[in-house]
Amino acid sequence: MNPFDLLPPGLKKRLIRWLEDNRGLVIVLFCLPASFIFDTGLSLYKWFQRTLLSAPERHDARVRQIQRRVGDWNKQDAPSRRPMCTSRPNWLSLSTTFFKKSECHRIPVDLYDILQLDTERMVVRVEPMVTVGDITRYLIPRGYTLAVTLEISDATCGGLALGVGMTTYSHRVGLYQETIVSYDVVLGDGSLVRATADNEHKDLYYCLPWSHGTLGFLVALELQIIPVKQFVHMRYIPVRGQKQYCDRMRELSGALDKDAKLPDYLEATVFDRDSAVIMVGNFAKVDTPEKAAKVNHVTRWYKPWFYKHVETFLTKGESDEYIPLRDYLLRHNRAIFWVLESMIPFGNHPVFRLFLGWLCPPKPAFLKFTTTPGIRAMTFSKQVFQDIVLPMTVLEESIDLSEKLFDTYPVLIYPCRIYDHGPSNRGQLRSPKSDQMCPGANYGMFYDLGVYGTPGPVRRKRGYYNPVESMRAMEAFIRKVGGYSFLYADIFLTEEEFNEMFDLEAYNRARKKYHAEGAFPRLYEKVRPEVDVVKIGNEYAQAE
Numbered sequence: 080m081n082p083f084d085l086l087p088p089g090l091k092k093r094l095i096r097w098l099e100d101n102r103g104l105v106i107v108l109f110c111l112p113a114s115f116i117f118d119t120g121l122s123l124y125k126w127f128q129r130t131l132l133s134a135p136e137r138h139d140a141r142v143r144q145i146q147r148r149v150g151d152w153n154k155q156d157a158p159s160r161r162p163m164c165t166s167r168p169n170w171l172s173l174s175t176t177f178f179k180k181s182e183c184h185r186i187p188v189d190l191y192d193i194l195q196l197d198t199e200r201m202v203v204r205v206e207p208m209v210t211v212g213d214i215t216r217y218l219i220p221r222g223y224t225l226a227v228t229l230e231i232s233d234a235t236c237g238g239l240a241l242g243v244g245m246t247t248y249s250h251r252v253g254l255y256q257e258t259i260v261s262y263d264v265v266l267g268d269g270s271l272v273r274a275t276a277d278n279e280h281k282d283l284y285y286c287l288p289w290s291h292g293t294l295g296f297l298v299a300l301e302l303q304i305i306p307v308k309q310f311v312h313m314r315y316i317p318v319r320g321q322k323q324y325c326d327r328m329r330e331l332s333g334a335l336d337k338d339a340k341l342p343d344y345l346e347a348t349v350f351d352r353d354s355a356v357i358m359v360g361n362f363a364k365v366d367t368p369e370k371a372a373k374v375n376h377v378t379r380w381y382k383p384w385f386y387k388h389v390e391t392f393l394t395k396g397e398s399d400e401y402i403p404l405r406d407y408l409l410r411h412n413r414a415i416f417w418v419l420e421s422m423i424p425f426g427n428h429p430v431f432r433l434f435l436g437w438l439c440p441p442k443p444a445f446l447k448f449t450t451t452p453g454i455r456a457m458t459f460s461k462q463v464f465q466d467i468v469l470p471m472t473v474l475e476e477s478i479d480l481s482e483k484l485f486d487t488y489p490v491l492i493y494p495c496r497i498y499d500h501g502p503s504n505r506g507q508l509r510s511p512k513s514d515q516m517c518p519g520a521n522y523g524m525f526y527d528l529g530v531y532g533t534p535g536p537v538r539r540k541r542g543y544y545n546p547v548e549s550m551r552a553m554e555a556f557i558r559k560v561g562g563y564s565f566l567y568a569d570i571f572l573t574e575e576e577f578n579e580m581f582d583l584e585a586y587n588r589a590r591k592k593y594h595a596e597g598a599f600p601r602l603y604e605k606v607r608p609e610v611d612v613v614k615i616g617n618e619y620a621q622a623e
């Protein structure tokens with residue numbers, strides 16, 4: 080029972096309005112300290128797990144235990160068997176949805192170890208629950224990083240593999256899935272297979288990304304690593320004019336020229352329709368006093384939020400600095416890109432940062448752990464969280480559409496190759512259309528359009544906003560141009576529309592062949608929001 084329901088309706092409405100109007104204060108007074116205590120507890124538990132329970136040499140025994148549990152599930156009466164999923168609580172996942180794990184048979188997949196670093200093959204072998212925070216802490220002092228990672232330290236290597244991962248290095252190598260050398264998977268019948276791009280299980284290899292645990296339990300994976308220097312030399316290029324910054328991104332990402340010299344890292348933050356700052360990063364050494372004077376530890380608690388720092392170059396003009404690599408990789412962690420501003424509007428004030436900045440960000444796991452049905456409804460009705468993969472050919476159109484539908488800035492642009500692996504290596508993504516291909520190459524240049532924030536009419540408490548209409552219009556556009564919604568976020572697609580967006584032919588074949596039918600939920604069942612977003616969204620729609 081929600082305690083608010085005990086209040087008279089008038090008082091309840093006023094109280095909710097007060098809480099919404101003073102959300103920043105409520106978060107600072109209650110949420111941040113509670114999140115800090117929660118995070119400390121979780122970190123202690125993780126430290127305990129990493130240092131005292133860590134036992135890479137026991138990996139095979141742990142996998143056999145999972146196989147035994149799947150074997151036991153197979154011995155149950157077929158009609159009464161519920162599909163399986165991992166027992167990892169929903170609140171530990173970064174996804175905005177809450178898949179109903181209680182309706183499944185839960186199998187513990189407690190695999191947290193880094194297993195092996197092979198610098199000859201340039202791969203690291205990990206268990207799936209190793210986080211981005213863990214792996215960067217391990218690899219960077221040794222002179223490496225993952226070829227593709229994510230800026231959020233709580234994302235897991237396994238979650239990124241079975242969901243999707245994309246970063247500012249993806250214009251060079253593509254999605255996270257392109258950097259996976261092998262997957263070890265426990266199938267629905269309890270057998271263990273290793274899938275690679277060219278072994279007898281290559282059909283499984285190509286369908287595991289975007290499968291969200293509906294083809295088997297991932298128990299280990301090998302990831303490509305790259306050598307690094309300890310700093311990223313970052314050039315901030317402010318650009319005025321939409322066509323100008325879009326053309327510049329196409330040029331810098333090599334969208335039109337496969338032989339273009341590419342920077343190591345590339346992204347753009349769009350601050351309004353006609354203003355963006357493009358960030359070009361290259362690995363660098365800091366070996367002179369001039370360079371040392373330009374070092375900026377952007378993730379320290381008292382520093383401005385990264386995107387706010389970036390915004391200053393719109394007025395200051397083009398500039399450069401040197402960012403320590405781990406700071407660079409986690410630059411968006413403290414403000415959760417720009418999500419934190421809608422929670423703590425004064426959070427970037429220097430006094431707040433100095434005294435309380437170390438409490439940020441509130442832990443995503445804590446936010447999910449304390450999500451009530453009302454807050455859950457707000458995450459898609461009064462806010463927008465979407466990452467969308469789109470072809471570079473529609474860059475301008477997509478920014479205009481995002482403004483029309485959501486009226487919120489900044490917007491994130493990460494260019495990313497989408498490879499055409501040919502008809503016999505099909506996964507859930509279709510081959511790019513011919514006009515989307517980079518001439519002469521086997522990939523097309525796409526990008527992640529990241530739209531996070533509060534839609535304009537909701538922010539201003541004036542004007543019309545219906546999340547269902549906006550989201551469905553965006554999804555219709557995505558389908559029309561051959562793009563994809565990231566499935567960690569709420570989708571408003573019907574199953575038919577979902578099947579139109581994704582190519583599920585090879586996936587459905589893999590489900591039959593690899594004993595996933597009946598053993599694991601179907602993909603649409605697994606990723607669709609657990610609540611009726613259309614009904615609730617229409618109820619929450621804001622009138623003029």
Ligand SMILES: Cc1cc2nc3c(=O)[nH]c(=O)nc-3n(C[C@H](O)[C@H](O)[C@H](O)COP(=O)(O)OP(=O)(O)OC[C@H]3O[C@@H](n4cnc5c(N)ncnc54)[C@H](O)[C@@H]3O)c2cc1C
Pocket residue numbers: 165171172173174188207229233234235236237238239241242243244245246291292293295296297298415416418464466527529531565567605
């Ligand atoms: C604010 C925000 C911004 C984001 N920006 C980006 C971005 O810029 N680029 C990007 O690539 N992504 C982005 N993401 C999304 C992020 O990549 C996904 O949430 C991703 O899935 C990683 O999260 P996770 O480790 O919590 O995975 P989970 O959600 O835990 O896992 C993903 C899926 O795989 C299943 N699964 C996980 N492990 C196993 C296993 N061992 N066996 C079987 N099934 C398993 C889970 O059940 C789930 O369905 C963003 C997310 C947020 C919240």
